[in-house]
Amino acid sequence: MNQETKSGQIFDLPTLRRLYTFVGPYKKQFFGLIAIILVSSVLAPVLPLMIKYTIDGPIAIGDYNELALMMAIMIGVLIVQGLVSFVNTYLSGWLGQYIIRDIRITLYEKIINLRLRFFDQTPIGRLVTRTISDVETLSNVFSDGMAAIAGDILQLVLIIAVMFYTDWKLSLISLSMIPLMLFSTYVFKEKIKDAFNEVRAAVSNLNSFVQEHITGMNIVQIFGSEETEYEKFEKINKEHRDSNIRSILYYSIYFPVADVIAAAGTGLVVWYGSKQILAQDVTFGTVTAFVMFIGLFFRPIRQLADRFNTLQMGIVSTDRILKLLDSNDYTENNGTYEPQTVRGKVEFKNVWFAYNEDEYVLKDINFHMNEGETIAFVGATGAGKSSVINLLSRFYDINKGEILIDNVDIHEYELTALRRHIGVVLQDVFLFSDTIENNITLGNPAITHDQIVEAAKLVGVHEFIERLPGGYQYNVMERGSTLSVGQRQLISFVRAMVHDPKITVLDEATSSVDSETEELIQHAIETLMQGRTAIVIAHRLSTIQKADKIIVLDKGEIKEQGTHEELLERNGFYANLYRMQYKEMV
Structure with missing residues (x-):
C-alpha cells in the first residue's frame, strides 16, 4: 500500500514509544497534564x-440556608x-507546540545532512509534507491523543460507577443506547479514517505538484503549457476538495446521529424515571442527576471516535517521520582530520563511481595536481565532468579507489573541514531570498562587512552592488530572480572569495553569459584562482x-590529458572538439 495512504494501528506501541521520547525534556509538563486530566475526570x-x-435535600425541605451554601459550593466547583x-x-497545546518544534528541528537537521543521492530520488514536495504537515499532525497527538483518550475512558468508568451506585435500574436504562452509540462510532471511525488518508495523500500530491511546477515555471511558460498544467492542478485540487467534503459529510452525519441517540437515552430515563417518581421509588433529584449523567457519558464517547482517528493519523505521520529520521542515506562523517589550512594538492587514484549500482559514470579515473595548479576538464555532456567535483566535495561517495588532498584520503577529513577548503562556483548559481551580504556570508559571523567589500572590489562587482537599492x-528575492545570470555568478565569486578556499572549482562558470559579462567573470576567475x-x-x-593540464573525458573515461598545445598536436578528441567550436565561432 502507498505510504501516503496507509493507515496506522492505534496502539502501535513501538512507534508510540519512540514518539514519546520527544517528551523527555518536558516530563514535568507532561505529568502535570496527566494530573490535570485525572482531576478533570474525577x-x-x-x-x-x-x-x-x-433537589432532594435543601429544596425538598425548604432549607434556604443550606440551599445557599450548596449553590456557593456548586459555583466553586464550576470555577474549579x-x-x-x-x-x-493550554498545557496540552503548549506541550504539543514545543514537542513539534523539537521534532521539526530534528527532522530538518536530518534532511540537511542527507546526501545528494537522496534528493535525486525523493520529490521535494514530499519532504515539505514531512516537515510541515506531518509534524503539525503530531501536535494533536499530544493535545487529543493518548492522555486525552485515557482521561475520557477514566471519566466513563467513574460516571458508570457513580450511576450504578446511585440507582442500578436507571443506570441500565441509561446505558441501553450504548450498543447503538458504539456501533455508529465504529462506523464513523472507519469512514473518517479512510477520508483522512485520502486527504493526506491529496495534500502530499498538492505540495509536490505546486513546488515542482513553480520551480519549473519558466519551462511551463516557454512551451505554452499553462492550460495543460492548469488542468492537471485542477484535477489534483478536485481530489483534495472531494476528500475533504467526504470527511465533512461523515462528521455531518455522525454528530447528529450521536445527538439523537443521546437524546433517546435521555428520553428513556425521563420516561422511566417519571414512572418511578410517581411510584415514589426514586427521587426527582436522582432522575435529574441521571439526565446530566447521560450528557456527561455520551460526550466522551463521541469524542473518542475523533481522538482515536487523531491518534491513528498521528501514528501514520510519526511512522513516516521516523522512516526519514532512520534513513542512513547520509554522508558518513567519521573523519577526524581538521587542518586549519591545506596546500591544495589533489589526486584521484583508480576512482570508479556510479549513481546507480553498476552503471558507472566514472571509470578508473587517475590524475594528480600540485599546489597552485589549474586543471581543466572537457568533454561532451554526460562525460562525467561534474561527477568529478561532486566526488571531491563528497557530495557523493566513490565506489572504488581513493581521492587524496595533501596525500590524505578525503574520508579521513572531518566533512565540514573538508568542504571549508573547497570553493565551488556553479553555472546555475543559487541565491536565497535574502540580502546580498547574507548570500555572500551564508550566515558566517566571522566574515566582516569590510572583507565582503574587499572581495567584491577584487572581483569587480562592488560598484554594481553599490548601485542597487x-x-x-538589497534583497535578491528567491533564487536571485531580480539579478541577471552574470550578476548572480559574480556574486557567487565574491562568496567563494570571502570564504578563502585553497581549492576552487568552477563548473561551467561562463557558459551562459554575454561577452561583456564574460570579461568580468574571466577577471573574477583569475582573481579567485x-x-x-x-x-x-x-x-x-x-x-x-592557459590551464596547466587539460583532461578530456568521454563516457566516464580519461581519453587524453596534457596542455592545450600538446593536445592539439595529438590531433585526437580535444583537437576535434576545438575545431568544432572554432567553426561555430567563425
Missing part, C-alpha cells in the same frame, strides 16, 4: 451528585472545573587554454 460526576443532593479546563487546554542589503589550486569545467575551450 470532577465530572461531582456536579450532578451535588444537584441531586440539593473552568480553571482545570483552561490549564488542560540598499547596496549590500590566484595562489589556489583550481579545477575548471567549461564548454568554451577558449577559457581554459
Whole structure:
C-alpha cells in the first residue's frame, strides 16, 4: 500500500514509544497534564451528585440556608472545573507546540545532512509534507491523543460507577443506547479514517505538484503549457476538495446521529424515571442527576471516535517521520582530520563511481595536481565532468579507489573541514531570498562587512552592488530572480572569495553569459584562482587554454590529458572538439 495512504494501528506501541521520547525534556509538563486530566475526570460526576443532593435535600425541605451554601459550593466547583479546563487546554497545546518544534528541528537537521543521492530520488514536495504537515499532525497527538483518550475512558468508568451506585435500574436504562452509540462510532471511525488518508495523500500530491511546477515555471511558460498544467492542478485540487467534503459529510452525519441517540437515552430515563417518581421509588433529584449523567457519558464517547482517528493519523505521520529520521542515506562523517589550512594538492587514484549500482559514470579515473595548479576538464555532456567535483566535495561517495588532498584520503577529513577548503562556483548559481551580504556570508559571523567589500572590489562587482537599492542589503528575492545570470555568478565569486578556499572549482562558470559579462567573470576567475589550486569545467575551450593540464573525458573515461598545445598536436578528441567550436565561432 502507498505510504501516503496507509493507515496506522492505534496502539502501535513501538512507534508510540519512540514518539514519546520527544517528551523527555518536558516530563514535568507532561505529568502535570496527566494530573490535570485525572482531576478533570474525577470532577465530572461531582456536579450532578451535588444537584441531586440539593433537589432532594435543601429544596425538598425548604432549607434556604443550606440551599445557599450548596449553590456557593456548586459555583466553586464550576470555577474549579473552568480553571482545570483552561490549564488542560493550554498545557496540552503548549506541550504539543514545543514537542513539534523539537521534532521539526530534528527532522530538518536530518534532511540537511542527507546526501545528494537522496534528493535525486525523493520529490521535494514530499519532504515539505514531512516537515510541515506531518509534524503539525503530531501536535494533536499530544493535545487529543493518548492522555486525552485515557482521561475520557477514566471519566466513563467513574460516571458508570457513580450511576450504578446511585440507582442500578436507571443506570441500565441509561446505558441501553450504548450498543447503538458504539456501533455508529465504529462506523464513523472507519469512514473518517479512510477520508483522512485520502486527504493526506491529496495534500502530499498538492505540495509536490505546486513546488515542482513553480520551480519549473519558466519551462511551463516557454512551451505554452499553462492550460495543460492548469488542468492537471485542477484535477489534483478536485481530489483534495472531494476528500475533504467526504470527511465533512461523515462528521455531518455522525454528530447528529450521536445527538439523537443521546437524546433517546435521555428520553428513556425521563420516561422511566417519571414512572418511578410517581411510584415514589426514586427521587426527582436522582432522575435529574441521571439526565446530566447521560450528557456527561455520551460526550466522551463521541469524542473518542475523533481522538482515536487523531491518534491513528498521528501514528501514520510519526511512522513516516521516523522512516526519514532512520534513513542512513547520509554522508558518513567519521573523519577526524581538521587542518586549519591545506596546500591544495589533489589526486584521484583508480576512482570508479556510479549513481546507480553498476552503471558507472566514472571509470578508473587517475590524475594528480600540485599546489597552485589549474586543471581543466572537457568533454561532451554526460562525460562525467561534474561527477568529478561532486566526488571531491563528497557530495557523493566513490565506489572504488581513493581521492587524496595533501596525500590524505578525503574520508579521513572531518566533512565540514573538508568542504571549508573547497570553493565551488556553479553555472546555475543559487541565491536565497535574502540580502546580498547574507548570500555572500551564508550566515558566517566571522566574515566582516569590510572583507565582503574587499572581495567584491577584487572581483569587480562592488560598484554594481553599490548601485542597487540598499547596496549590500538589497534583497535578491528567491533564487536571485531580480539579478541577471552574470550578476548572480559574480556574486557567487565574491562568496567563494570571502570564504578563502585553497581549492576552487568552477563548473561551467561562463557558459551562459554575454561577452561583456564574460570579461568580468574571466577577471573574477583569475582573481579567485590566484595562489589556489583550481579545477575548471567549461564548454568554451577558449577559457581554459592557459590551464596547466587539460583532461578530456568521454563516457566516464580519461581519453587524453596534457596542455592545450600538446593536445592539439595529438590531433585526437580535444583537437576535434576545438575545431568544432572554432567553426561555430567563425
